[in-house]
Amino acid sequence: QKEVEQNSGPLSVPEGAIASLNCTYSDRGSQSFFWYRQYSGKSPELIMFIYSNGDKEDGRFTAQLNKASQYVSLLIRDSQPSDSATYLCAVKRLTGGGNKLTFGTGTQLKVEL
Amino acid sequence: DAMVIQNPRYQVTQFGKPVTLSCSQTLNHNVMYWYQQKSSQAPKLLFHYYDKDFNNEADTPDNFQSRRPNTSFCFLDIRSPGLGDAAMYLCATSRDPSNSYEQYFGPGTRLTVT
Numbered sequence: 666q667k668e669v670e671q672n673s674g675p676l677s678v679p680e681g682a683i684a685s686l687n688c689t690y691s692d693r694g695s696q697s698f699f700w701y702r703q704y705s706g707k708s709p710e711l712i713m714f715i716y717s718n719g720d721k722e723d724g725r726f727t728a729q730l731n732k733a734s735q736y737v738s739l740l741i742r743d744s745q746p747s748d749s750a751t752y753l754c755a756v757k758r759l760t761g762g763g764n765k766l767t768f769g770t771g772t773q774l775k776v777e778l
Numbered sequence: 779d780a781m782v783i784q785n786p787r788y789q790v791t792q793f794g795k796p797v798t799l800s801c802s803q804t805l806n807h808n809v810m811y812w813y814q815q816k817s818s819q820a821p822k823l824l825f826h827y828y829d830k831d832f833n834n835e836a837d838t839p840d841n842f843q844s845r846r847p848n849t850s851f852c853f854l855d856i857r858s859p860g861l862g863d864a865a866m867y868l869c870a871t872s873r874d875p876s877n878s879y880e881q882y883f884g885p886g887t888r889l890t891v892t
Contacts, residue, residue: 673818697879708868708883709821753820757879765811766881768820 666691669756671769679777684741686772688754691735697757698730698737703771704750713739744776781805782884784869790890791859799854799887801869810852811881812844813868821868827852856889864891 670689678684686700697716701709715721715728715737727740737756741748751771758767782803791797801810809828813821825834827846841863843855856863866888870881 669820699880701883706888708866708886711880711882714880755881765823765826766879770818770820 667769668692668758668767669754669769671752671754671772673770674773675775676772677775677777678744680744680746682744682776684744684748684774684776686739686741686752686754686774688737688739688756688769689735690737690754690756690767692756692758693732693735695732695735695756695758698728699755699757699766700726700728700739701753701755701768702748702750703753709753741774744774746776746778749774749776782869782871782882784867784884784887786887787885788888788890790892791856792892793861794858797856797859797889799856799867799869799889801852801854801884802850803869803871803884804850805871805882806849807871807882808849808874809872810846811870811872812842812852812854813870814863815866815868815886816864824854859889859891861891864889 668691700713702712703709713726713728715730721728725742729738751773753771754769755766785800811826812824815821824838841857846852866886868886869884872881
Protein backbone atom coordinates (compact mmCIF):
# COMPACT_ATOMS: atom_id res chain seq x y z
CA GLN A 666 0.00 0.00 0.00
CA LYS A 667 1.32 3.40 -0.95
CA GLU A 668 1.80 5.87 1.85
CA VAL A 669 -0.19 8.57 0.05
CA GLU A 670 -2.61 7.57 -2.69
CA GLN A 671 -4.33 9.68 -5.28
CA ASN A 672 -6.26 8.82 -8.41
CA SER A 673 -4.02 9.91 -11.28
CA GLY A 674 -6.96 11.05 -13.41
CA PRO A 675 -7.40 12.91 -15.57
CA LEU A 676 -10.42 14.36 -13.82
CA SER A 677 -12.41 16.42 -16.29
CA VAL A 678 -14.94 19.00 -15.13
CA PRO A 679 -16.77 21.72 -17.03
CA GLU A 680 -15.95 25.34 -16.36
CA GLY A 681 -17.89 26.64 -13.37
CA ALA A 682 -18.38 23.22 -11.80
CA ILE A 683 -16.98 21.92 -8.52
CA ALA A 684 -13.87 19.77 -8.81
CA SER A 685 -13.34 17.23 -6.05
CA LEU A 686 -9.87 15.78 -5.53
CA ASN A 687 -9.25 12.99 -3.09
CA CYS A 688 -6.30 11.60 -1.19
CA THR A 689 -5.89 8.75 1.29
CA TYR A 690 -2.93 8.07 3.51
CA SER A 691 -1.75 5.02 5.38
CA ASP A 692 0.01 6.37 8.47
CA ARG A 693 -2.55 7.02 11.18
CA GLY A 694 -0.01 9.18 13.00
CA SER A 695 0.06 11.75 10.22
CA GLN A 696 -0.63 15.23 11.47
CA SER A 697 -0.41 17.78 8.69
CA PHE A 698 -1.81 17.73 5.19
CA PHE A 699 -1.02 19.89 2.22
CA TRP A 700 -2.29 20.46 -1.29
CA TYR A 701 0.07 21.65 -3.98
CA ARG A 702 -0.80 22.66 -7.51
CA GLN A 703 1.71 21.88 -10.22
CA TYR A 704 1.43 23.15 -13.76
CA SER A 705 3.16 21.12 -16.45
CA GLY A 706 6.91 21.73 -16.38
CA LYS A 707 6.68 23.96 -13.30
CA SER A 708 7.36 23.47 -9.61
CA PRO A 709 4.68 22.71 -6.99
CA GLU A 710 2.86 25.68 -5.50
CA LEU A 711 1.30 25.42 -2.04
CA ILE A 712 -2.41 26.24 -2.14
CA MET A 713 -3.86 24.81 1.07
CA PHE A 714 -2.87 23.13 4.29
CA ILE A 715 -5.00 21.62 7.03
CA TYR A 716 -4.15 20.24 10.44
CA SER A 717 -7.52 19.62 12.13
CA ASN A 718 -10.52 17.48 11.27
CA GLY A 719 -13.19 19.31 9.35
CA ASP A 720 -13.21 21.88 6.60
CA LYS A 721 -10.92 24.79 5.87
CA GLU A 722 -11.91 27.33 3.25
CA ASP A 723 -9.74 29.77 1.34
CA GLY A 724 -11.45 31.56 -1.53
CA ARG A 725 -12.62 29.00 -4.07
CA PHE A 726 -10.70 26.20 -2.33
CA THR A 727 -11.90 24.02 0.55
CA ALA A 728 -9.75 21.36 2.16
CA GLN A 729 -11.51 18.61 4.09
CA LEU A 730 -9.83 16.29 6.56
CA ASN A 731 -11.17 13.13 8.16
CA LYS A 732 -8.45 11.54 10.26
CA ALA A 733 -10.64 8.60 11.31
CA SER A 734 -11.02 7.62 7.66
CA GLN A 735 -7.47 8.74 6.78
CA TYR A 736 -8.86 10.85 4.02
CA VAL A 737 -8.21 14.38 2.84
CA SER A 738 -9.86 16.14 -0.07
CA LEU A 739 -9.71 19.39 -1.96
CA LEU A 740 -12.77 21.05 -3.45
CA ILE A 741 -12.42 23.73 -6.09
CA ARG A 742 -15.58 25.75 -6.63
CA ASP A 743 -16.34 27.61 -9.85
CA SER A 744 -13.56 25.77 -11.65
CA GLN A 745 -11.68 27.79 -14.24
CA PRO A 746 -9.52 26.64 -17.16
CA SER A 747 -6.55 28.12 -15.28
CA ASP A 748 -7.15 25.50 -12.57
CA SER A 749 -6.11 22.80 -15.03
CA ALA A 750 -3.01 21.32 -13.44
CA THR A 751 -1.82 18.35 -11.38
CA TYR A 752 -2.75 18.52 -7.72
CA LEU A 753 -0.35 16.88 -5.30
CA CYS A 754 -1.42 15.75 -1.86
CA ALA A 755 1.37 15.75 0.74
CA VAL A 756 1.37 14.38 4.26
CA LYS A 757 3.68 15.08 7.17
CA ARG A 758 4.25 11.81 8.94
CA LEU A 759 5.12 11.51 12.61
CA THR A 760 6.67 8.06 12.75
CA GLY A 761 9.66 6.93 10.76
CA GLY A 762 9.55 9.88 8.45
CA GLY A 763 11.27 12.41 10.59
CA ASN A 764 10.69 15.95 9.47
CA LYS A 765 9.58 15.44 5.92
CA LEU A 766 6.60 15.34 3.63
CA THR A 767 5.47 12.35 1.62
CA PHE A 768 3.81 13.24 -1.66
CA GLY A 769 1.22 11.41 -3.69
CA THR A 770 1.72 11.11 -7.43
CA GLY A 771 -0.95 13.70 -8.08
CA THR A 772 -4.32 13.98 -9.79
CA GLN A 773 -4.47 15.70 -13.14
CA LEU A 774 -7.41 18.10 -13.36
CA LYS A 775 -8.76 19.35 -16.67
CA VAL A 776 -11.31 22.14 -16.68
CA GLU A 777 -13.08 22.25 -20.00
CA LEU A 778 -14.74 25.25 -21.62
CA ASP B 779 9.55 39.61 -2.54
CA ALA B 780 10.88 36.80 -0.39
CA MET B 781 11.46 33.78 -2.52
CA VAL B 782 13.33 30.61 -3.42
CA ILE B 783 15.62 30.90 -6.43
CA GLN B 784 17.20 28.09 -8.39
CA ASN B 785 19.96 28.35 -10.94
CA PRO B 786 20.24 27.39 -13.65
CA ARG B 787 16.67 26.71 -14.74
CA TYR B 788 17.87 24.30 -17.40
CA GLN B 789 21.09 22.33 -17.27
CA VAL B 790 22.51 19.98 -19.87
CA THR B 791 25.42 17.79 -18.87
CA GLN B 792 27.22 14.84 -20.34
CA PHE B 793 27.10 11.34 -18.97
CA GLY B 794 29.59 11.16 -16.10
CA LYS B 795 30.40 14.88 -16.04
CA PRO B 796 29.92 16.42 -12.57
CA VAL B 797 27.25 19.05 -12.26
CA THR B 798 26.20 21.45 -9.49
CA LEU B 799 22.75 22.92 -9.04
CA SER B 800 22.20 25.97 -6.91
CA CYS B 801 19.40 27.14 -4.61
CA SER B 802 19.11 30.35 -2.64
CA GLN B 803 16.36 31.74 -0.43
CA THR B 804 15.44 35.09 1.01
CA LEU B 805 12.83 33.64 3.39
CA ASN B 806 15.39 33.06 6.15
CA HIS B 807 14.00 29.56 6.62
CA ASN B 808 15.88 27.04 8.74
CA VAL B 809 15.28 24.04 6.54
CA MET B 810 16.24 23.49 2.92
CA TYR B 811 15.31 20.41 0.91
CA TRP B 812 16.30 18.85 -2.37
CA TYR B 813 13.79 16.76 -4.29
CA GLN B 814 14.05 14.85 -7.54
CA GLN B 815 10.92 14.65 -9.67
CA LYS B 816 10.60 12.56 -12.80
CA SER B 817 7.74 12.84 -15.25
CA SER B 818 4.34 11.89 -13.77
CA GLN B 819 5.95 10.93 -10.46
CA ALA B 820 5.80 12.38 -6.98
CA PRO B 821 8.67 14.54 -5.81
CA LYS B 822 11.22 12.29 -4.12
CA LEU B 823 13.15 13.72 -1.20
CA LEU B 824 16.90 13.30 -1.59
CA PHE B 825 18.09 15.08 1.58
CA HIS B 826 17.53 18.14 3.70
CA TYR B 827 19.40 20.51 5.96
CA TYR B 828 18.02 21.73 9.25
CA ASP B 829 20.33 24.66 9.78
CA LYS B 830 23.72 22.98 9.38
CA ASP B 831 22.51 19.49 10.21
CA PHE B 832 22.47 17.29 7.14
CA ASN B 833 19.81 14.56 6.81
CA ASN B 834 20.23 12.07 4.02
CA GLU B 835 17.42 9.79 2.87
CA ALA B 836 18.34 6.12 3.11
CA ASP B 837 17.72 5.46 -0.58
CA THR B 838 19.54 8.50 -1.95
CA PRO B 839 22.44 7.30 -4.11
CA ASP B 840 25.97 8.24 -3.05
CA ASN B 841 26.26 9.98 -6.40
CA PHE B 842 24.22 12.83 -4.92
CA GLN B 843 25.83 15.19 -2.44
CA SER B 844 24.82 18.50 -0.92
CA ARG B 845 26.40 21.53 0.68
CA ARG B 846 24.91 24.38 2.66
CA PRO B 847 27.58 27.01 3.24
CA ASN B 848 25.18 29.45 4.91
CA THR B 849 21.48 29.95 5.69
CA SER B 850 20.69 31.34 2.28
CA PHE B 851 22.39 28.90 -0.07
CA CYS B 852 22.27 25.19 -0.72
CA PHE B 853 23.90 23.19 -3.51
CA LEU B 854 23.20 19.82 -5.06
CA ASP B 855 26.22 18.06 -6.53
CA ILE B 856 25.81 15.12 -8.85
CA ARG B 857 29.23 13.54 -9.08
CA SER B 858 28.75 11.28 -12.08
CA PRO B 859 25.37 11.83 -13.72
CA GLY B 860 23.78 8.89 -15.43
CA LEU B 861 20.95 8.89 -17.93
CA GLY B 862 18.59 7.93 -15.13
CA ASP B 863 19.38 11.14 -13.28
CA ALA B 864 17.63 13.25 -15.88
CA ALA B 865 14.81 14.89 -13.97
CA MET B 866 13.49 18.11 -12.48
CA TYR B 867 15.38 19.00 -9.32
CA LEU B 868 13.38 20.99 -6.83
CA CYS B 869 14.65 23.01 -3.90
CA ALA B 870 12.22 23.80 -1.10
CA THR B 871 12.41 25.61 2.22
CA SER B 872 10.44 25.67 5.45
CA ARG B 873 10.67 27.20 8.90
CA ASP B 874 11.42 25.14 11.98
CA PRO B 875 9.73 21.85 11.11
CA SER B 876 8.52 21.32 14.66
CA ASN B 877 6.29 24.38 14.25
CA SER B 878 4.69 25.28 10.95
CA TYR B 879 5.64 22.98 8.17
CA GLU B 880 4.60 24.49 4.90
CA GLN B 881 7.27 23.95 2.29
CA TYR B 882 7.85 26.50 -0.45
CA PHE B 883 9.41 25.40 -3.70
CA GLY B 884 11.73 27.15 -6.07
CA PRO B 885 11.07 27.03 -9.82
CA GLY B 886 13.21 23.92 -10.29
CA THR B 887 16.15 23.00 -12.49
CA ARG B 888 15.48 20.70 -15.43
CA LEU B 889 18.52 18.45 -15.85
CA THR B 890 19.21 16.71 -19.15
CA VAL B 891 21.97 14.10 -19.39
CA THR B 892 23.35 13.37 -22.85
